[in-house]
Amino acid sequence: MKDKNDIYEFLKLHKEKFYILILGLVCFFLYFFQIGNIKHHFFNEGEYLLITKNMFSTGDYLNLYLNGEVFFEKPPLFFWIENLFFNIFNDTGMHAARIPSAISATAGVFLIYIYGRKIISPAYGLISALILATNFGYIIHSKAAVFDMFYAVCLSLGIFSGFYTIFCNQKLKKYFWWIAYIFTGFCVLTKGISAVVIPLISMFTAYATAGRVKEIFKPVYILPGAGMFCLIVLPWHMIMMHTYKDLFFNEYVFKKIGFIFENHPHYFSYCFMAFFIFYSLPWIFSFIAEISIFFSRHRHKIKSYFYKFNELKKYEQFLFINAIYIFILTLAFSISEIKFPSMLLPLFFPASLITGKFWYDYISKNKKENKNEIGTEIAANISTGALIVTLGYIIFLRKIAAGLLISADYGILFLTLITLGAILAIITKNRKAHFIIILIFSILIAACR
DSSP: OHHHHHHHHHHHHTHHHHHHHHHHHHHIIIIITTGGGSOOSSTHHHHHHHHHHHHHHHOOOSOOEETTEEOOSSOSHHHHHHHHHHHHHTOOSHHHHHHHHHHHHHHHHHHHHHHHHHHTOHHHHHHHHHHHHTOHHHHHHHTOSSSHHHHHHHHHHHHHHHHHTTTSOHHHHHHHHHHHHHHHHHHHHHHOGGGGHHHHHHHHHHHHHTTOHHHHTOHHHHHHHHHHHHHHHHHHHHHHHHHHTHHHHIIIIIHHHHHHHSOOOGGGGTHHHHHHHHHTTTTHHHHHHHHHHHHHHHTTTHHHHHHSGGGSOHHHHHHHHHHHHHHHHHHHHHHHTOOOGGGGHHHHHHHHHHHHHHHHHHHHOOOOOHHHHHHHHHHHHHHHHHHHHHHHHHHHSHHHHTTSSSOHHHHHHHHHHHHHHHHHHHHHTOHHHHHHHHHHHHHHHHTOO
C-alpha cells in the first residue's frame, strides 16, 4: 500500500510531466509508427512528392515544377520543409515526405494542451489535446505528404496566439501578437494569399466582441508584426512577379480566386458537414452536446455577450471566442463550397477545445443541474453507442480488422472488451474510465492500416 501511495504522490507532484509523456507516446504511436508503410491517402500526395524530388535533385528552391511545367498553384514553404527532411534522411521516399505532417500534427496536439492549460487547467488541456489527437480525420491527415496539416497548425497557432492576447498580461501581449503575424505569414507562404482572410476576420471579430478593436492598431503590435509578415511573404512573391510577370499574377491570383468561388455542384456547399461528422468520430456527439448545453444555459443571454463580454468568466469568454471562430470557418467553407475534406482540419482545433470542456466537466464535476446532468449522461452514452456501431461494422467487414497490428480475431476480441468496458463504466458511473476507454478505442481503430 505504501508503494502505491508513493507512486500516486510522485505522479501528483509531477503530473504535468506525466501529461506531456502521455501526449508524446500517443502522438508517436498515432502519427509516426510505420508512417512510410501506409498506402497513399490522397491523390495529390504523389504530385507533391514529385515537386519536392525535383527541388531536391536540381537545387532550385524558387521555382516549383510538376511534369516539366512551372507549378503556380501553391507557394513553396511546405516543399522547402519536405526538402529539408529529404536532406536530413538522405531519402526521397514517402517516409521522409510524411514526417513534416506528423511533426505538425504533434505540434498541434501540444498547442491545444498549452492553450487549454493556460486558460483553464492542465487537466483540461490534456483532455482537449487527447481529443484532438484521436479524431479520425486528424489521424488520417497526420500521415499524408500534403501541406494541409502544416497549414492547419500554422493557422491555429497564429489565431490562438492572437486570441490569447485578450487573456494574457500586458507585458506578454506584444509577443503573442508578433507570433500571430509570423504564423499568418507562414500560412500565406504555404497556401497562398487567400490564407490571410480567415486570420484577419477571426481576430477582428474576437476583438470587436471584446470591445477592444483599437488595440489591434497599436503601433507596438501592428508595425513590427506587419514587418515580420512582409519579411516572410514578400521576397518569394516579388521574385516570382519579376520572373513571370503577368503569367504569375493570372495563374497564382486570378485562377485561385476563380477556383474557390466557381459554381460547383450544389451539394458541395453542405458536404463538409458530413465529412466533419465522420472525421470527428468518436467525439462528435460530445461536441454537439457541449454546444447544446451552452445554448440551453445561455440562449437568453447570447446577444448580451457581445455587449458584456468583459463581464463573463474567463472560460466563458474563451469558449465563446472559439464558438465564433468555428462559425467563421463554417461560413468560409460554405461560401467557398469546399470539396476537399483536408480543408476541414482547422475546425478540429477549436472543436477539440469545446469538446474538451464537455469531458472536463463530465469527469471533474459531481454536482450539476438535473437537466444538464441528464443531457451530459445521454451524450456520453451515445458516444459509447458509437463504439458499439463501429465494432459491429468492423466485425461485419473482417478485412478492416485484419489490418490491425495483431490478427483480426484478437483485434476484434480487444475491441469487444473495450466496448464492454465502456458499458461497464456507464453502469458504475466511473467517468474517468469512460473517457479513457473511448480514447483507447480510438487509438486501436487508428492502428488499422
